[in-house]
Amino acid sequence: MNPANIPLYHIFLTVARSSSISGAAKSLYISQPAVSKSIKKLEESLGVSLIKRSSKGITLTNEGNILYRYLHSAFETISAGEDTLRHIHELGIGHIRIGVSSTLCKHILLPCLKDFLTEYPHMQITISCQSTSHTIELIENNEIDIGLIARPDSAKKLDYICAGQIHDIFVSSPQYAKGLIERENISSNDIINNSNLILLDKNNLTRKFINNYLSSWEISSDTAMEVNSMELLIDFVKTGLGVGCIIKEFIKEELNNKSLIQIKTPSTIKPRQICFAYSKSLPSDSACTSLINFLKSRTFY
Template sequence: MEQNLSLYKIFYTVAIAGNISKAAKELYISQPAISKSITKLEQSLDTILFLRNSRGVQLTEEGHILFKYLDSAFATISTAEEQIKRIKELDIGHITIGVSTTLCKYVLLPYLQKFIEKSPHIRITIECQSSNKTLQLLEENKIDIGLIGKPYTLKNIDFYSLGEIEDIFVATQSYINNLKIREATGSNDLFKTATLMLLDKENMTRQYIDDYFIKNNIELNNLIEISTMDLLIDFAKIGLGVACVIKGFVETELQNKTLVQVPLEIPIHKREIGFAFSKSVPLSSAVENFIHSYKEYEKT
């Protein structure tokens, strides 16, 4: 069939024109070339498609059948071309983004508002998953882009850094004061005596903090695992314990002293967050627009 595609186009044009010379002008090819193409198609299909007369050509019964289906096929192609043109003109597209609940609220959401205002015709789908799950979805080509903490190894992933984040421990001042009354301890000993609140083990942030504890030989006794960063912050604010949070997400609480930062003898190294996308899949125009727009958003 692939070899017949150009022949079908010639046949279709001749059928509409009803005349080989008129079709030749529309297609910018010679009349003998058109006649030869029609003959070749008829031989390929082993049937007669046109009856020639003094006024031009007329479709046979078989020619009418072929024309009917080609008319539908070319109309579908024309519709597809128009839709693609419309996508380009209106910047229409679809982006599926994988992101943790925490990064979605504190990093992605503020940007999405600006992006949607600029590109209202791009449809956005959000897959709220852990960074580890987001990486898996990228590898399986189930999402277009992920907003994640930078993993130790990138494998087949390209990574566009959005900057660094800092993990800290926070609590209410009253909780710290009461803890000091009960236990006269240093900061490392505080981890043994305080109720420590961390994200669950599926979270990449938790894995990063666990590595910090292991490398510094810090033992934990009283541990509560929480599913989201928001709950960690809320539980810390009611004095339930010491929570490990991202500093940039509690700036307001630190400024108004709702929470205080617990000093550490050994600081936690900052880490990167950014957009990740698969090297094996070309970026769509919508995704390229999304990343480019973020670069512009960072400058404002």
């Protein structure tokens, strides 16, 4: 398609609808010679005759009728698109793409979105669940707008909204801890050194963080059982398969009802910050701006 023909198509369409050069000129607020010149220019560009003049006015040639049908459909589609955009603007409709791990989604993101959608009921949300490292990559590649992650040491291209701190602790079922103490004839201080460790897979940032902690106390995680989600890790530990490292804030109920107990560690594990992360170059008119402003005014746990 020749882009230079687009304004000529509009003039031709107006002429075809009014069946009159003068009527088209009046509708378009231009002179009749300007309309005639535009039609001639379009005919020369396409290499066909589009209109026939007679004492009764303007009629379309066969080629003109074919072009009219296509242009009518195309301009109707454009008009529908404009109406949709207008509707979106009036209702505050937008599309926000969010990346998050399944665990953070359940415990932090969903409560936030419930309140956010009360204020913005027409907002469209897409949630993609994956690891923190993958979420950061998607943000940097502009494949998602915002992500809920454990704040990394790097990723300087991102801005952050703090959503609170999380505390990693080692836990087991009471039965597993009791059986290990009796079987190995050890004290509760030695459980973590003698237990079957259950950890997230090695590519997970949480696992790398915990590996660094264990290494500082010369505790090996090489033989640890690996799972790919925190929810699955919790289930494995509750079943009594070993000692797992789990985020304390996400198992408050289990700790309160004693279905899980905290295992002593050589030292307290440094807390981590949970953040909503987004690109520094995110457009100011992005639909995500509404969510960012909402999150900045929210009080987290």
